[in-house]
Amino acid sequence: MMRLSWLLAIPVLLGCGTHAVFDDTDAPALVAAKTMDLNSDGTVETIQVLFSEPIADETVDAADFHLDLIGAVTFEVRTNGDRIHDDVIHLSFPDGFLRADAEPLLDYTPGSLEDVSGNALGPVVDFPVQAGPLLP
Numbered sequence: 001m002m003r004l005s006w007l008l009a010i011p012v013l014l015g016c017g018t019h020a021v022f023d024d025t026d027a028p029a030l031v032a033a034k035t036m037d038l039n040s041d042g043t044v045e046t047i048q049v050l051f052s053e054p055i056a057d058e059t060v061d062a063a064d065f066h067l068d069l070i071g072a073v074t075f076e077v078r079t080n081g082d083r084i085h086d087d088v089i090h091l092s093f094p095d096g097f098l099r100a101d102a103e104p105l106l107d108y109t110p111g112s113l114e115d116v117s118g119n120a121l122g123p124v125v126d127f128p129v130q131a132g133p134l135l136p
């Protein structure tokens, strides 16, 4: 009987080990953002946004973001070879308007964006976007 109870305990212990992943109650946060000129024509058309933790891509709604100097942005998962459900997203806008040295401000109005544990991103006002290096 002793041996059987030990066997039963193993899955319980394993369950505890993975439990921390589902205990994430911290909201994600913006850490950094920079402009990118992906086609090297001298004006930028994308901003790369870094979060404090992985973001659930299906919760990203570009309509909740607003970029100073430009206005509306769009979101596509694979922009610039980006990976799904990591801590980086790319937001795009029409090329030819924003100089490579411009440093616009990014706003986020709370909407659907969540980390992979379902915690929502709070409001972001005037987050500084740095002018990224020109690609070769």
Ligand SMILES: [Ca+2]
Binding pocket: 024, 025, 026, 027, 028, 053, 115, 117, 119
């Ligand atoms: Ca979190």
Ligand SMILES: [Ca+2]
Binding pocket: 037, 038, 039, 040, 041, 042, 043, 044, 045, 095, 096
């Ligand atoms: Ca460009």
Ligand SMILES: [Ca+2]
Binding pocket: 082, 083, 084, 085, 086, 087, 088, 089, 090
């Ligand atoms: Ca990504």
